[in-house]
Amino acid sequence: MLCVGLDPDPSRLPERMGLTPEGIVAFHRSIIGATADLACAYKPQIAHFAAIGAEAALVESIAAIRELAPHAVVILDAKRGDIGSTAAMYAREAFDRYGADAVTLNPYLGGESLEPFIDRRDRGTVILCRTSNPGAGEIQDWPESDPLYARIARLAVSHWNPHDNLMLVAGATRPSELQRIRELAPDIPLLVPGLGAQGGDLEAVVDAGLDARGWGLVVNSSRAILYAGSGPDFATLARAEALRMRDALRVAAAAVMARRRQAGMGDAGRQVR
Amino acid sequence: MLCVGLDPDPSRLPERMGLTPEGIVAFHRSIIGATADLACAYKPQIAHFAAIGAEAALVESIAAIRELAPHAVVILDAKRGDIGSTAAMYAREAFDRYGADAVTLNPYLGGESLEPFIDRRDRGTVILCRTSNPGAGEIQDWPESDPLYARIARLAVSHWNPHDNLMLVAGATRPSELQRIRELAPDIPLLVPGLGAQGGDLEAVVDAGLDARGWGLVVNSSRAILYAGSGPDFATLARAEALRMRDALRVAAAAVMARRRQAGMGDAGRQVR
Numbered sequence: 001m002l003c004v005g006l007d008p009d010p011s012r013l014p015e016r017m018g019l020t021p022e023g024i025v026a027f028h029r030s031i032i033g034a035t036a037d038l039a040c041a042y043k044p045q046i047a048h049f050a051a052i053g054a055e056a057a058l059v060e061s062i063a064a065i066r067e068l069a070p071h072a073v074v075i076l077d078a079k080r081g082d083i084g085s086t087a088a089m090y091a092r093e094a095f096d097r098y099g100a101d102a103v104t105l106n107p108y109l110g111g112e113s114l115e116p117f118i119d120r121r122d123r124g125t126v127i128l129c130r131t132s133n134p135g136a137g138e139i140q141d142w143p144e145s146d147p148l149y150a151r152i153a154r155l156a157v158s159h160w161n162p163h164d165n166l167m168l169v170a171g172a173t174r175p176s177e178l179q180r181i182r183e184l185a186p187d188i189p190l191l192v193p194g195l196g197a198q199g200g201d202l203e204a205v206v207d208a209g210l211d212a213r214g215w216g217l218v219v220n221s222s223r224a225i226l227y228a229g230s231g232p233d234f235a236t237l238a239r240a241e242a243l244r245m246r247d248a249l250r251v252a253a254a255a256v257m258a259r260r261r262q263a264g265m266g267d268a269g270r271q272v273r
Numbered sequence: 274m275l276c277v278g279l280d281p282d283p284s285r286l287p288e289r290m291g292l293t294p295e296g297i298v299a300f301h302r303s304i305i306g307a308t309a310d311l312a313c314a315y316k317p318q319i320a321h322f323a324a325i326g327a328e329a330a331l332v333e334s335i336a337a338i339r340e341l342a343p344h345a346v347v348i349l350d351a352k353r354g355d356i357g358s359t360a361a362m363y364a365r366e367a368f369d370r371y372g373a374d375a376v377t378l379n380p381y382l383g384g385e386s387l388e389p390f391i392d393r394r395d396r397g398t399v400i401l402c403r404t405s406n407p408g409a410g411e412i413q414d415w416p417e418s419d420p421l422y423a424r425i426a427r428l429a430v431s432h433w434n435p436h437d438n439l440m441l442v443a444g445a446t447r448p449s450e451l452q453r454i455r456e457l458a459p460d461i462p463l464l465v466p467g468l469g470a471q472g473g474d475l476e477a478v479v480d481a482g483l484d485a486r487g488w489g490l491v492v493n494s495s496r497a498i499l500y501a502g503s504g505p506d507f508a509t510l511a512r513a514e515a516l517r518m519r520d521a522l523r524v525a526a527a528a529v530m531a532r533r534r535q536a537g538m539g540d541a542g543r544q545v546r
Contacts, residue, residue, distance in 0.1 A: 009358055047355060047362035053370055055328060079355055081379050082320060083406040085282055089320035097326055106354050108381045108401060112408025128381060133356040135385025142424065143416060151415065 001249045003041035005222025006061060008048045012227045014234045021057035028061040031226060034239040036069035038246045043075040043220055062098055073101045075126060081106035081113055088116040095123050102126055107152055111160045121163045129153055129181055132171025132194030153184035167191050172205045179208035186211060193220045206252035214257045221245055274522045276314040278495025279334060281321045285500045287507045294330035301334040304499060307512040309342035311519045316348040316493055335371055346374045348399060354379035354386055361389040368396050375399050380425055384433045394436045402426055402454055405444025405467030426457035440464050445478045452481035459484060466493045479525040487530045494518055
C-alpha cells in the first residue's frame with residue numbers, strides 16, 4: 001500500500017549529496033535501495049527535476065527504481081492537462097521518454113483531454129479528484145450541493161474509464177471526502193497523498209479508502225520518508241520511517257477489515273434471527 | 274493583438290527541417306523572423322519539446338524570440354498546476370530556467386496553487402478559464418446554473434489577482450462564454466486560442482473580448498501560421514497568414530469600437546433628449 005514520493009528538494013538533501021543532478025540520483029538510489037521491499041510504487045515529481053534542468057537525473061532515478069525495486073510501479077507525478085496533439089505529446093513524455101507506468105493528470109479540460117493517456121491500455125492514468133492542499137476546496141468542493149470532486153469521481157466510473165486503467169487522487173487530509181469518493185467509485189484504486197508531512201489521520205484514511213475486498217488504496221509519503229534524516233544515516237532513518245508507515249497501514253487495514261467482517265457477520269446474524 | 278503559438282509538431286515541420294532539435298530551432302527562427310513585426314507575443318508549447326527531450330531547443334527558441342522580436346512577450350504554455358514547494362519549482366522552471374514573461378496555469382488546485390507564480394510581480398500568470406476544446410464543457414460549463422468557468426473569472430477579479438498580473442484563457446470557439454468572462458472580469462486581459470485551425474468566428478470574438486478601452490485581447494494562432502506551407506516558401510506563407518490575421522483583427526477591432534462609440538453616442542443622445 002505504500003508509495004514513496006521522490007520530490008528532491010535541493011534545500012533538504014543530505015549535506016554530502018550536494019545540489020547537483022548526480023547528487024539527486026545518488027540520493028534516490030539510497031532511498032530506493034533502503035525502501036525497495038516496503039514500497040509498491042515510487043512517485044517521482046517532475047517539477048523538482050525540470051526546475052533545475054535535471055531531466056537526465058529523472059531518467060536515471062527511474063532506471064534506479066527498475067534496477068533496485070523491479071516489482072514497483074513508477075507513477076510520474078506531472079499533473080498534466082492539455083488537448084489534442086499536445087495531450088498526445090505529454091503522453092509521449094510520460095510513457096515513452098520516461099517510461100513511466102502511470103502519470104498523474106489534471107481533469108480541468110474534460111475527459112477528451114485524458115484520452116491519449118487512457119488509450120495506452122498498458123499504462124495507468126491517475127486523475128486529480130480531491131487534492132490534499134488547504135486551498136483545494138475553493139474549486140473542488142464547489143458547488144456545496146454537488147461538489148466538483150464528486151462529479152470527477154462519477155465521470156471516472158462512467159465514460160472516462162473504458163479500459164479500466166484509471167486511478168483517482170484523493171487527499172488524506174479530508175477522510176469524509178475520501179469516503180464519498182470511495183462510495184461513488186467503489187472499484188477504482190485511490191492514490192492518497194497527504195498522510196505524512198501534511199498530517200492526515202491514518203486509520204480514518206484506511207477505513208475510508210479501502211475497497212470492499214480490502215484493496216484499492218495506495219498511500220503516498222514523500223517528505224516524511226525522504227527527509228527523515230539529514231546526516232550520513234539518512235537512508236537508515238528513511239527505511240525506519242517507511243517501515244513504520246508500511247506497518248501502520250497493514251495494522252490499520254487488518255483492523256478495518258476485521259471490523260467490517262464483524263459488522264457484516266452481525267448484519268448476517270441479525271438477518272438470520 | 275496577435276500571439277503566434279510555437280507548437281513544433283515533428284510530423285508537420287517543413288521537409289528540409291528534419292526532425293531534430295536543431296531543425297525545430299531553425300524552423301522557429303524562420304517563423305519568428307517572418308512574423309516579428311506582426312506579433313505582440315509568442316507562445317511556445319512545452320509538451321512538444323518535452324516529448325522528445327528537446328529542452329535545449331526550447332531555450333534556443335526563446336532566445337530567438339528575444340533576438341528577433343525583442344518587443345514580444347514570451348508566454349510559456351505549460352498549463353502547470355501543483356501545490357506548495359512543487360508549485361514553486363514549476364514557477365522556477367517557467368520563469369528562471371526558461372525566462373518566460375508569463376506562463377499558463379490550470380486552476381483546479383485552487384488559488385493557493387497559483388501563489389508562487391502570482392507573487393512574481395514582474396511576470397504574468399495566465400489562468401485557464403474556458404478552454405477551446407470540444408470536451409471542455411464537461412467540467413468548465415458545469416453546473417449549468419453557475420458554471421465553473423464563471424467562478425474562475427469571478428475569483429480572478431477578487432482575491433486571485435492582488436498584483437494585477439493575471440490573464441485568463443478564454444477560447445474563441447464559444448463567443449457567448451467569452452462575452453460572459455469579459456463581463457465578469459472587465460479589466461483582465463484575455464488570451465484567446467482557437468481562432469485559426471479550430472475555427473472560431475473572428476469578429477464575434479473581438480466584439481466579445483475587447484475591454485471598454487478596446488484593449489485586453491491577445492488572440493493566439495499556432496497551426497494556421499506555422500503550417501501555412503510545408504515547402505521551401507513556408508516562412509513567406511506563414512507571414513502572409515499572420516498578416517491576414519493581424520489585419521483581420523485590426524479591422525474587426527476598429528469596427529467594433531466604432532459600433533460601440535455609435536451606440537454610446539446614441540445612448541447619450543437619448544439621455545440628452
